[in-house]
Amino acid sequence: MSKDIMPKEVIEKKIYLIRGQKIMLSTHLAELYEVEPKTLIQAVKRNIERFPQDFMFKLSSDEYVNLKSQIVTSSWGGMRKNPYAFTEQGVAMLSSILRSKRAIQVNISIMRAFVKLREIIASHKDLACKLNDLEKKYDSQFRVVFDAIRKLMEPSPKSKRKIGF
Numbered sequence: 771m772s773k774d775i776m777p778k779e780v781i782e783k784k785i786y787l788i789r790g791q792k793i794m795l796s797t798h799l800a801e802l803y804e805v806e807p808k809t810l811i812q813a814v815k816r817n818i819e820r821f822p823q824d825f826m827f828k829l830s831s832d833e834y835v836n837l838k839s840q841i842v843t844s845s846w847g848g849m850r851k852n853p854y855a856f857t858e859q860g861v862a863m864l865s866s867i868l869r870s871k872r873a874i875q876v877n878i879s880i881m882r883a884f885v886k887l888r889e890i891i892a893s894h895k896d897l898a899c900k901l902n903d904l905e906k907k908y909d910s911q912f913r914v915v916f917d918a919i920r921k922l923m924e925p926s927p928k929s930k931r932k933i934g935f
Contacts (some may be wrong), residue, residue, distance in 0.1 A: 776802060776876055779928065781883040786855075788833055792887060793855040794880070795829075795837075802876045803868060810868075817867045830854055859882045861908035897922065 784798040800807040814821055829852040831836065838897075842905075856864065865877040901923075904918045 776879040778879070778883055778886065781880055782887070785883065785887060786837065788829070788837070788855055789827075791857050792854075792884065793857055794861055796854040796856065799856060799861070799864065802880070803870070803873050804866075807853070810864075813867050814854070814864075820863050820866065821860055824857060825863055826854055842904075843874050845903050 776825055781802070784794055784802070785792050786795070787793075800810040803810065814826065834852040856883075858928060861880050862879065865874060868877075901916060901919060905913070909923050
């Protein structure tokens, strides 16, 4: 198995949930590909037919402000325009227009991070289904136990963010 050029943890921290979709920001992608953000966007705009709205969209001002406040990082300085958001399909499409060896390797790492995220989400859904099945099998005396388990499965108020991995 080949080793990824980029640690999974670095990529996972750059995947956010916006508009109900897992996305990566153009600024973060440019950083990973080691290109200027404007260079990345220029390449995308030259190939805009490859990026429909479900592959890429520009963040609204409210989304951008909300995202910045939740990330709380100083690496946002100097940006005058809202970044673009790329869905998993958009990131995959980037590989067809960015052909450097680094871009190829980074894309492989990103795709693996998205797959891992899907697996985590699927296992959580499986656990919830199994819990429902168990609850149906046993009588109401265990309802308190099942309710407590469900409560533990809910995100804590601190981590109930809609944005972030």
